[in-house]
Amino acid sequence: MRPMWYGSRRAVLRLAAASAAAALVLTGCGAASGGDSGELVIAEPAHSLGYLPLYVGIDRGIFAKHGLNVRALTLQGGAAHTNAVLSRQAWGFIGGPEHNGFVQAQNPSQSAAIKAVVNVVNRGNVYFTAAAGQPAPPMTDVRSVASYLRGKRVVTGAYGGTPNSILRYVLAEGGLQASDVKLIEAVDAAAPMSIVAQGQADVAVVADPVLAQGVRQGVWQEPFFSPPNGLGPYAYSTVNVRMDTATGDGAETTRKFVQGMLEALAVVRDDRQAATEVAKKQFSNLPPEVVEATLERAYADQLWEYSGDITEPAVATALNVVRRAGVLKDGDKPVTYADVVDPEFVRAAAPK
Known part of the structure; x- marks a missing residue:
């Protein structure tokens, strides 16, 4: 049976060329999950200014300082980013933790569970x-x-x-x-x-x-x-990874990544000039005033969760949205916070 998160049977518009291009980009990056190349690929569903902390971490060498080579890869489509992690073609994806719930609901015995390890966007960024x-x-x-x-x-x-x-x-x-x-x-x-x-x-x-x-x-x-x-606090975009790569031998890599994300979030919070410079570089095809207007709205709407914490109420909102939308059908065994989030990495990295 086709997984419910894969796409829409009711879609009115499909941009086949864009999807095919994304598939071609993904092909051949099998080592992108942190194998021999040492590269950690984070799949994103769109190139979004909401993901600015990730770009700041890459651009300002924050991840590199922790010995990580992180790259963002745009894969458009309802679940292309999730599927890239499931197939080990990306180390993690940035998107709602409800996508982890889709995997859990469709495959309750899924041994390669995906969980959110750090929060980024904590408002419904739409x-x-x-x-x-x-x-x-x-x-x-x-x-x-x-x-x-x-x-x-x-x-x-x-x-x-x-x-x-x-x-x-x-x-x-x-x-x-x-x-x-x-x-x-x-x-x-x-x-x-x-x-x-x-x-x-x-x-x-x-x-x-x-x-x-x-x-x-x-x-x-x-x-x-x-x-x-x-809608208030809403775990809209977290970084999500396979637990079989995030724990055990991969725990140290995950710890370093989460630490890097927290430092990048702090830059976005405390240094708007630096954040704006990275945003304009990432979206150099846009007029500077468009980027500035976007950032002004993001800060005004308290878009980012600077602590990286993924709270239970914020996740409850994310799960409630997809349940009411009819996308997550987990009535027989409701997906829980523990099913989709591992908060321990943020707790370990938080200032004592």
Whole structure:
């Protein structure tokens, strides 16, 4: 049976070329999980400014200081990043810990469990924005948002990805189903902007910097609903690794990586100039003002968990979202915090 996290049977839009390119990039990196090459590949579902602490750790030599050669690899698609770790083609992935729950729910006896070891983004890093000219008053209640979305053309990311799940969660909280909107599910994180610009969608559910870029180009408006504010603490993006590579002989590598992430998070917290420099370097294709607007929103929305701590309430929100969205079906044996998180590495690295 096809795993539920692999993709959507209802997808309206598939960008086959992007998926094929991602597959070609992944092929041949079998040593990327920390084998002979000594390289630790972190698979990411999109190149996102939310993942800035990871990029800071790489760019500023923080991981290298700990003897690690870390590289980020973008693999678009609802579960490509998870599958890369399962197949040992990446050491870890950055994304919601609910993806670990998908693995657990589908394979309860899975010996190669994947768990989150450090938090990065602790807010629902996605925003609801309406096309330019589309009336959309600011909203804070998810039921009002769902009512507004009824019958509209809504574009978001691929099924199984967290932006898609948050959209489905909002609809479910308002008593609606995905069929109550015209849902467009795009594999490429940048595709929603062109889809809205071409008049094919009324609303987009997207993350920065795509959001800020679309605002600047007049494609859509400032968000009318902000999950970072509306949903509160939310383990949105953690670094997740296979426990059979993170423990035993791999425990020291994991410890060093987590320590590096905590130091990188501290840089993002304490040195905005350094964080901005890395962000502009990572997104050199974007106008500087787009990067600056994205960072301003990220800091204002308290996007990052500087302590690296993965709390039980934040994980409960992540799991609740995918359950209500109908993506995680674990009624027979509910996935627990202990199933998807190993907090010991952060606890060991935290200042005493």
